[in-house]
Structure formats: C-alpha cells, structure tokens
Amino acid sequence: MTFPEQSAKQARPIHLVNVAAQPKSVENFRGDLIRALVKLGHRVTAMAAPATQEEVDRIRALGADYCPYMVDRTGLNPLTDFQTLLALRRAFAALRPDVVLAAYIKPVIWSGLALTAFPHRPRFYVLIEGLGLVFKPAGLARRGITLIATWLYRLALRRATAVLFLNRENRDFFVSRRIVPPEKCHVIPGLGVNLDQFTAAALPAGPPRFLLISRLLGAKGLREYAAAARIVRQRHPDAVFQLAGHPDPSPDGVPMAEVRAWHDDGVVEYLGEPKDVRPVLASCHVFVLPTSYPEGLPRSVIEAMATARLVVTSDAPGCRDTVVVGENGLLVPVGDAAALAQQLIRLIAQRSQWEQMGKASRRIAEERFDVHKINTQIFGIMGLSHQ
Secondary structure, eight states, X not given: OOOHHHHHHTTSOOEEEEEOSSHHHHHHHHHHHHHHHHHTTOEEEEEESOOOHHHHHHHHHTTOEEEEOOOOSSOOOHHHHHXXXXXXXXXXXXXXXXXXXXXXXXXXXXXXXXXXXXXXXXXXXXXXXXXOGGGSOOOHHHHHXXXXXXXXXXXXXXXXXXXXXXXXXXXXXXXXXXXXXXXXXXXXXOSOBOTTTSOOOOOOSSSOEXXXXXXXXXXXXXXXXXXXXXXXXXXXXXXXXXXXXXXXXXXXXXXXXXXXXXXXXXXXXXXXXXXXXXXXXXXXXXXXXXXXXXXXXXXXXXXXXXXXXXEEEEXXXXXXXXXXXXXXXXXXXXXXXXXXXXXXXHHXXXXXXXXXXXXXXXXHHHHHOBHHXXXXXXXXXXTOOOO
16 A cells, blocks of 8 residues: 555655664664665664663664664553653654654554644554464453453554554454554565575584573463473483573563572573574574464574574464474474474484475565565555655
C-alpha cells in the first residue's frame, strides 16, 4: 500500500527519526536500514537510552546522528514513563522530523502519544517485532498490565501511518483486539540479515555441538534447553551444549546463579555475551531456540541459517516461519524439554544430513531474509525512493 502523501514527498530527502529502547539495538537491528537511508541522501537521527561513547561512535559510523532520551525498557513506574513521554515530545519539537519510525513497546507507545495533536505532523511508522511478555498469558497482575498495554497501543497507533509486523499471527492478534485497523497493517519477513556479513561456514569437526543465543529470559526456553541437555548427555555424553547471551533485568530474567550452576555442573557451557556472534555460530553444528516468548521472527535463528546451520526451534508464531521441517531443521512443542531432547537425539543419529540441511538454511535465508530485499519492502511501504 502506498499512501498519496508519500508519493508526493519521496523525491526529496527526508529527516527520519528512529526511536528504539537500547543503543545496541540501533546498530544490531537497524544498522543496514540506516545505512541505506543515508546512502539515498536522507538524514537519520537515532534515539535510544543514554549510550556509552563507544555506542555513540558506532551509531554515528552508520551515518546517523544520535539523540538520547530517558526510557526504562522493563520498568513499570508510571512517573518514569511520563518523563519518557515528555522527553520524546521535546525531542520531536526540536528535531522536526518528516518521519518517525519506532520499534519495541515503550518507544512505540510513547512516540505515538507524543505525536498526538503535535503541530508538526510527521508520518509515523511502527515496527511490531513481537508481542513481548506483556501479552504472554499469566496471573491477574499480568492480565492487568496487558489491558493497560492494549489501551495504550490503541491510542498510540491511531497516529500511525502504517504498522509493520514480522508474522501474520501478530498482525491478526492486533487486528482482532482492535488495536489497529487491518488497512494499516503490513507483514514483512523479519528485519533480515546482511548475507555479506553472515556467510556460510563449514561444519566443524568434533562431537555434536548445540548452541542457543538469547537474552537470559525464562521465556526463551533456557530451562528447557538445560533440561534437554541433561537427557541428551545421558545417551551422548560427548555432546556439547552452549549458551550465549546477556542477563535481562525483567521479572522473567534467569538469574546468573542458575546459569552458573548449569555451567559448573557441565550441563550447559555459558559463553557470556560475545561481541561478535559469527564465530560462535560457526563453531556449532545445530542452533537451538526452544522459545515460548511471543516472537516476531527471531533474528538469532536467521543469523544461524545464514551461517548454514540447521535449526531446532519452537512450533510457535514467527519461529515456524524459519523452518521447512526436515529440510533445514525441526520444530518442537513449546515448553516440552523431553520432546526437544528426543529431536536432538534423533539429529545426532542423522549427522550425515547436517551439511545438506545447513545448506538448505542458507538457501532459505537468501530467498526470504536478505536484509537488502526487506529494506526495499520497507522503503516501498514508507513511500521512499530505493533506486
């Protein structure tokens, strides 16, 4: 869908403000998009929480300006969120963008509300990269938070020009709850991966090596992964299970003491938070993500596929969009450690197929998840020239 006002404006350079929560996410998830916008002659300002000088330098190296604002990604303090709203209003008034592109729940909600009745009316685009834990069924308190988030999303997305989803299930969820009308919705195949940076790597020698890369959240399936590792290692004691990722301060965060216990017991080797995941991916045979987290389309899985690794992930929205069962990987029921272990044992018995399945992953990544193809789709939705 191309909006009439977009076609009239696409010939001139625009000023786009990209609102995120964490500085690292700007480079990791929006870096190629920013580079492409800058190459087309557009001005980009990235907004996120206060950053280190190294993070600021890396964002500026993309060609973007950096404007910090106060945001607590996981907090529930209404006063802090109100201060976030005011900070965004002040920033938008000073920057006077033509386009605002926001991702993640708090940047989306508070950007949309900050733009409501704003005298300068930039176009507002939203990336829904997953439902997040706020929409994951839980107790009474969580249901209350879900109701509040739904109401705030409705208010914020009234201002949206278009809303981009990474899978159809997430789009249908928002539409069915009347958070956004269907005519504003677009589904894109994830945010893509740079296939020049994530290249196919030959499988290493040695015993079976499984890898999970994720924030240390319970909903990402870390405990199921550890439980499955215990089962598999009873049959295959030489099998190696590795985990990489940073701690998460949210209530669902897995305590570091628990992760260290897995490591000390020899169940799961914890690698910390690697600065570059590519050599870690290249050193594994099978990438595993047994998540129950409401994903959009898991970037870690796509990076593993681009590295030519077969994947085992949950039969859940977003995740199932990455796997052609039996061709490049397997799907497992959500929350079922025994089923996960059974599938991994099955894969060990089929080691001769790993290389072929890894090549299939790479081919699927090239066909569906090339970041340059996806950026072209995003530019089309936003009415920007991508010549």
